[in-house]
Amino acid sequence: MRSPDTTLEKKPASILFVCLGNICRSPTAHGVFEHQLKKADLHTSIRIDSAGTGAYHVGELPDSRMRASARQHGISLEHIRARAVHESDFEEFDLILAMDESNFSDLMAICPEHLQHKIRLFLDFSRHAELQSVPDPYFGDQDGFDHVMRLITETCENLIAYIRMLNDKI
Ligand code: 4NP
Numbered sequence: 312m313r314s315p316d317t318t319l320e321k322k323p324a325s326i327l328f329v330c331l332g333n334i335c336r337s338p339t340a341h342g343v344f345e346h347q348l349k350k351a352d353l354h355t356s357i358r359i360d361s362a363g364t365g366a367y368h369v370g371e372l373p374d375s376r377m378r379a380s381a382r383q384h385g386i387s388l389e390h391i392r393a394r395a396v397h398e399s400d401f402e403e404f405d406l407i408l409a410m411d412e413s414n415f416s417d418l419m420a421i422c423p424e425h426l427q428h429k430i431r432l433f434l435d436f437s438r439h440a441e442l443q444s445v446p447d448p449y450f451g452d453q454d455g456f457d458h459v460m461r462l463i464t465e466t467c468e469n470l471i472a473y474i475r476m477l478n479d480k481i
Contacts, residue, residue, distance in 0.1 A: 318435060322477045323405035325358040328433065329418060330410040333363030333393040336445050336459060337410055338373040340433060342381060342388040343460075344467045351471055360404070364417040366395040376453055380460040401426040408433040411444035436470040437462075 326344070330337035341361035348354040363369075372378070373388040381388050400407065401422045407430045409415035418430050434442045445462055448455035 318431070318473070319406070319477060322474055323357065325360075325404045326406045326408060327396075327400055327404040328359075328361040328408050328410065329364060329396060329414050330361075330445075331363055331365050331414060331447065332368045332449065333361055333395070334368045334371055334374045335377045335448055335456070336463065337361035337363065338388055338391040338393070339377055339381060339460060339463050340408070340410065340467060341391055342373075342386055343384075343464050344470070346386045347467050347471050351475070353471070353474070357474070358404075361391065362394050362396040362400060364396055364414055368393040369395055374449070374456075376456045377448070377459070380453070380456040383457075384460060384464065396421075401429065405429060406431065408436075411447065413444075433463075433466060436473060437466045438469060 328337040328340040328344070338361050341359055345354065345359050348357060348359070371393045373381075373391055373393075378388050396418065398421070407418060407422075409418055409430060410433050412432065415430065415432055419427055422430060432443060433445060442462075445459055446455065448459045
């Protein structure tokens, strides 16, 4: 985790995960984070959603290769359907986590300036300070999806630990 005491000032009541298509990376973060929140008994206090900066896959289930990877970890993504980012998301969510740098700049380009502080890179919460972007697995093989699943799982664990620490501070 980078600069844990300066990254967020208070516990977010809502988090939106964003990638390009909302069928691989962000629905995985959505499902994994939801699963971990339930285990930590924090699920009633934080609203979770995911969306894509593109609208090509709206209404679709997460990619079958991504669902297979999540299933291997005991996590179902079957309840998630792709949607595009809406302008209202910038008002509605406290924290908006971009899965890669291109998602980050696409979000910054459409977000009103006074709300841009809500947008962060998901991997800001990773232990690996050198990592900025969760790789897009869409045009690769199953190993790429499995790698994404592991990276997202450990980063979500860090994010939960960080949120718990904020809870303790309040
Ligand atoms: P995601 O992956 O942004 O993690 O959902 C992608 C899904 C679809 C495409 C690109 C990335 N696509 O080009 O259709």
